[in-house]
Amino acid sequence: MASEEVFLSTEQIEPALRDQYWRDVTQPIADTTAVARRGGARLAGTLVSRMFGEMLLLRASFNAQEYRRDRRMIEQSSLDQYIVQFVQAGSLVGNFAGIDAQAHAGDIVVVDLGQSLSSRVDEGASFAVVVPRAELERATGGRNLHGEVLSANKGITHLLADYLVGMHRVAAHVSAPQAIVVQDALVMLLAAGLLGAPHAGGERISTQSDALRRRVVQYITHHLTDHDLGPESLIAHFRISRAHLYRVFEANGGVARFIRDHRLDLAYRALVDPRSSGQSIKEIALRHGFSSKDRFMHAVRQRFGVTVREIRMGDSKRKTIAHDLSCLHGHFARYAVPRKLSA
Known part of the structure; x- marks a missing residue:
């Protein structure tokens, strides 16, 4: 299952169960709540997940939602990679471990899953990739990347956005060795863009x-x-x-x-x-x-959250997400629904 694409959608869930379904789907990444509106607020969204070498590709659409990732959730989930997200539509406003930042359609934002987050998104859509920490930190010299935003008006951002979308389109036809090369190229492109970008909020650290x-x-x-x-x-x-x-x-x-x-x-x-x-x-x-x-x-x-012996025996199914993204992909697979022909 880890190499197959999985599809999740609230549209195919009973209306009364949709909120809990979407909260369960997103739980490893954040606590998710609907943005309050008149007449009540309901969560709605679709998610497509696919393993791509050592990375995990995510494509999503959603209504207005709020996300919170605190230290307790960081410890419980063990996720510690980076999410590189291209905002295709909508906008995001958040506090990234004490720094305010925002991203709009066409921007690319980086989220460090090892740090706290509180954010809100408007109705929109995104292409994202979850990448291992070590490679990206090595390429950027250990820079704190949490909440970094690459503006849509930069040429490198357009190049990266096209690259991210292209990865999603060809993922089913790329071999494992080729995927590693694609990952290396993505990291280098991202590093090139980040090295020329100001820190989020303009005052992250001196x-x-x-x-x-x-x-x-x-x-x-x-x-x-x-x-x-x-x-x-x-x-x-x-x-x-x-x-x-x-x-x-x-x-x-x-x-x-x-x-x-x-x-x-x-x-x-x-x-x-x-x-x-x-x-x-x-x-x-x-x-x-x-x-x-x-x-x-x-x-x-x-x-x-597991013992050394459980890790060696391969029994650490619940807590190895941080080191094997196929576990996170497997979590999404448990909530998969049949894809409609019109989807």
Whole structure:
């Protein structure tokens, strides 16, 4: 099922059940409510989902709705990728972890599923792709992308919009190896557009803090498995105050959390990699910067909601969404309805 397109629509659901149906469909991403209007408000929408290599393609239409993604939902869903969304029709206004931003028809907006969000959309439609975090952050030098908007009046935005729409159109005819190349090209195009775009709201963080964050992220990436990597070593290396370091990573819950989560992401890949099957849990823990097996196992359970052994045995069906988008696609598939011929 993961490679097949699935179709979801409130139109084919009993009217009395539509609100709950759409809330259940969107639950892994956000708590969804209808925008209050005279005569009552009902949720309505359609969604098409398809796996595309390591990415997930989403095409949607919807009425006026509000979305909320808080820290509790972030922890429960474990989603931590980026959504790159082309606003085909309608508009979006939101607060992205403390920064106000808005996107209109023709714009492209980036949403970091690892950060909080409160937004409202008008009736409209969108093309979107969910992309892995590591590749996009590497291409943009660790820049905080949450709420970044590429304006419709920029040439690179038109190019990216055409590319996104084209991906959806040809997805059924692209092989897995080709999809990886397409993903790399998308990331590079997006990075090119973002590097020339102002921060959302024009005041996300200072230019100096932005540059510092890039340097710190690069340093963390290169020293992720070092056992002495932490706030103290970063403060000493970059000669900055603890308060300044925390402010730069405040949207991530602090630099210690940023390091821990990235270590866990790397360790997760080792746990599911058959080439690491001969390594003990303790060896994997120590190799990825954790001081003990017990600390590692507790951190895994806290972040992913399953045990290390369940991950190795392939039983972590509910909480592996962050590392296998086919699980999110599978969630949508459970709510699929037959597509009408006129759709």
